[in-house]
Structures are given as structure tokens and as C-alpha cells.
Amino acid sequence: MSTEFPIPTPADPxxxxxxxxxxxxxxxVDPVGPVAGAATVTAQPVGDDSRASFVAVRDEVAKVVVGQxxxxxxxxxxxxxxxxxxxxxxxxxxxxxxxxxxxxSMSLRTTRVQFTPDLMPSDVVGQMVFDQGQxxxxxGPVFTNMLLADEINRTPPKTQAALLEAMEEHQVSIDGTSRxxxxxxxxxxxxxxxxxxxxxxxxxxxxxxxxxxxxxxYPTADQELEVIRRHHLGLDPHDPVAAGVRMxxxxxxxxxxxxxxxxxxxxxxxxxxxxxxxxxxxxxxxLSLGVSPRGAVALLKTAKxxxxxxGRDFVTPDEVKxxxxxxxxxxxxxxxxxxxxxxxADKVLDGVLGQVPAP
Numbered sequence: 001m002s003t004e005f006p007i008p009t010p011a012d013p014x015x016x017x018x019x020x021x022x023x024x025x026x027x028x029v030d031p032v033g034p035v036a037g038a039a040t041v042t043a044q045p046v047g048d049d050s051r052a053s054f055v056a057v058r059d060e061v062a063k064v065v066v067g068q069x070x071x072x073x074x075x076x077x078x079x080x081x082x083x084x085x086x087x088x089x090x091x092x093x094x095x096x097x098x099x100x101x102x103x104x105s106m107s108l109r110t111t112r113v114q115f116t117p118d119l120m121p122s123d124v125v126g127q128m129v130f131d132q133g134q135x136x137x138x139x140g141p142v143f144t145n146m147l148l149a150d151e152i153n154r155t156p157p158k159t160q161a162a163l164l165e166a167m168e169e170h171q172v173s174i175d176g177t178s179r180x181x182x183x184x185x186x187x188x189x190x191x192x193x194x195x196x197x198x199x200x201x202x203x204x205x206x207x208x209x210x211x212x213x214x215x216x217x218y219p220t221a222d223q224e225l226e227v228i229r230r231h232h233l234g235l236d237p238h239d240p241v242a243a244g245v246r247m248x249x250x251x252x253x254x255x256x257x258x259x260x261x262x263x264x265x266x267x268x269x270x271x272x273x274x275x276x277x278x279x280x281x282x283x284x285x286x287l288s289l290g291v292s293p294r295g296a297v298a299l300l301k302t303a304k305x306x307x308x309x310x311g312r313d314f315v316t317p318d319e320v321k322x323x324x325x326x327x328x329x330x331x332x333x334x335x336x337x338x339x340x341x342x343x344x345a346d347k348v349l350d351g352v353l354g355q356v357p358a359p
Contacts, residue, residue, distance in 0.1 A: 050257035054080075054309065056248035060105040064235065064243045065098050067223030072098060073309070074214045074326050075188070079254060080261045080308060081301035083211025084167050084187040086152075086202075086330060093216045094237075095190045099148045101240040107250040108145040108184070115155035121162035125172040126179075137174060142166050145182055145251070149189035153199045160206055163187060167209040184251055204289065204333075211298050212323075213330035257308070264304040265314040269359035273317050274299050276356050277324065281332055286348045289333035299327045317358035325349050 054076055061072055071087070075098070078085045087095045096112070103110035113124060126140035141147065142163070152160060166172050170181045189210070191202075207213075219227065235243055274296055282290030291299075300315075302323040307315045329345040 050253055050260060051309065051311070053249040053253045054257065057102070057105045060245045060248055061098065061101040063245055064101050064230075064237065064240050065094050066226045066230070067219035068094055068098055068216060071214050071216050072102070073306075074212055075102065076309065077302050077305040077323065077326075078211045079184075079186060080257055080305035081211055081298075082184070082186075082258055083298065083301065084209060085189070086207070086210040086213040087188065087190045087216050088193050088213060089190070089216030090194060090218075091192060093218060095216055096148065096150065097237045097240070099146065099188050100238075101245050103146050104240045104245045105248055106254065107247045109182070110146040110148060111141040111144040112148040112150060113141050114150050115152050115159070117154060117156065119155045119159050121159050124159060124162045125166065126174060128175050135175075137177075137179070139179075140172075142172060143181060145184055145186065147185070147187045149187055151192060152189040153191040153201060156200055157203065160200065160202060164206060164209065184254060207330045208292065208294055210330060212302060212326040214326055261301075261305050261308045264307055264312075266300065266304065267314070270303075270315050270317060270320065271300070273356070273359050274303070274320055277320070277352060278328070280352045280356050281328070281349075284348060284352060286335060286338055286343065286351070287332050288335050289331075291328050291331045295328055295331040298331075299323060302327045321353055321358070324353055 057076065058069065058072060062069065065072070075085050087098075089095055099112075100110065102108075113119075122140065124140050125142050126138055128135045129138045149163065166181060166185070167187055170183070170185050171178050172181065173179075187210075192199075218224075231237075237243075278291040278293075278296040278299065281287055284290065299320065303315050303319040306323050307319045310319070312319075325346055328349055332345050332348065334343055334345055334348060
């Protein structure tokens, strides 16, 4: 996911979150400077205070997480759109550290649950317990602002399904009573793409509840050198605060930013472009399952979030292209005979993006 960028000049400083430009997926964009070959974008004074806070969040997380700025940008987009995140990557690429650092920089209460084959639904959402002659509700770890569901594909479907109501409706129902979850509530789940034995792949209905699926890749050689240098100097990855991560945002700032994102202007041609993209996936001969209307709404939300981070007050087709893969790759199914040949969802989406003309 490494990308080279021109060095910005002091007279023309880059916006901290730069749009990817035509055809550039967000996974391949390091949002710290202008992308080579992309059109120059003049930032609008949109939500300057809230946006500055999110820039500061990025900088704080970068104190302990090296080389995952595109992933961090995707997570921030999901936060702004009020959605959940699925992180896929091999062990040891800082997925958990990124979440902990993000929570520390935004003053969000976070809970980590290690999903295992023997984990029960009540271990996640809570249960009724008999105490001093009466039943009372004991909340589970889902009652938090940011739930880190670690290795979610290692737990059986029954426990995975326990998160469905929480993710969709921000509440849990126990013993006939619905209990609201804290606001904000965001699930960040991780899964290992190389383990197949003893795992339970997430069903389509569960995958569809994740706003984005982000691929966490290995760092570059220089980035990996910086990682081990920091550990050599005493970095404790289990304590981001001790590593220097400061609180630079809070739930009130997040709520204000979400309101700004929701108010972004989107013209009809861009709306039609979103619809044409998702409908093209339903007619693609390479896919056995296309994108649902929920996926179209998700793509619109993430495009608005990326445009806001880029300093605009309107959405262009470039933002839609940028967020297409992270938002849609887990909502489609490639035909089995093509998977055997090495064709994955990203390659099919590349073809769709190339075939559907932008307005």
C-alpha cells in the first residue's frame, strides 16, 4: 500500500486529507500530501474546527502506529459516517494498536473482546443474573463507545449474530427488554485472512452491517525499520497514553463532525453515478451477488465523509471512486470458478469502475 508523493512546498501546503483522484482506491493513498497526478483541489472552509481535530487525531495515532495512515483514514471515514469497520490483515500489523490509539486520542471508552470458539452471546451483550433475591441485568462489553471484536471469524455464528442488533439498531434486547447502547457506538472487528481451520466466515447479512472493509498490509522496509526502532527505544504498544498519545477530540467533536458530513452537498449526477455503479455489480457476469441498496447508501455516506476530510463542501465522482472498494468489496461475491483463477472482489470492482462512465 505504499505510495510515493511529491514533497509539498511551504507556499502550497497540502491538505492533511487529500482525495485520491480518479481511479485511486483509498487503500493505496497515504493521506499526508497531494497524490501525484491528481487534480489540485482548493479546500473550502467546511467544519474547520472539527476537521482540525480529526487531523490532530491522525497525528496522535501516528505517534505509535507506523505506515497505516490509509487504514486510519478509512476508519475515520467510518466514524464520520456513523458506521462499523472490518479490518482484515495478518497478525502483527498493528490492527489492535491502531484501535487503542484511536480511542485514546478521541476520549472514547473502548472494550476489547477476544472472540473464541467457546464465546457465548451473553459474554458479549450481557445477561440477567440473580443477585440478593432478584434478577438484575449485568451489561456485557458491548456497552461501550468502541468495541474491538478481535478475530471475529473465530467464534460460531450464534455469537457473531449477537452483534447484529447492536450494530444495526444500537441496542440489545435481553429478556424482552431493549437497552440502548452508549452514543457513539462503533464496532471495529478484525479477522485473519490466512486461517481457515477453526474459523467461521461471517455470513453476508453480518458483513453488510460493516460500513467498510479495510485491508491492513505489511509496512514498507523503511516503515518496519521505524517500528523496531521505536520498540528498541522502549515503546509499549499496550499503553498508547504512555507512548505520548494525547486526547485531542471527544464525542462532542465527533457528533459535530458527523452533522457536517451529513449536510454535505451531493448533486443528482453524483447520486446517479452511485446507483449506476452498484447496479452494474448486479449484472456483472463475474459476480454471483451484487451490491444491495444498503450498499449504495453506504457508498454515498463514505464518499461524503472522504469529501469532508478533503476540505470540500460537496461530493464529486472522485470521492465515490476512492471509497468504492473499501465500501463494496465485502458486499459482493465472486463466482467460485473465478476465485480459483485468482480473481477477487477488488479486481471485479476495478472492472466495474472502468466500465461505468463518471459524470
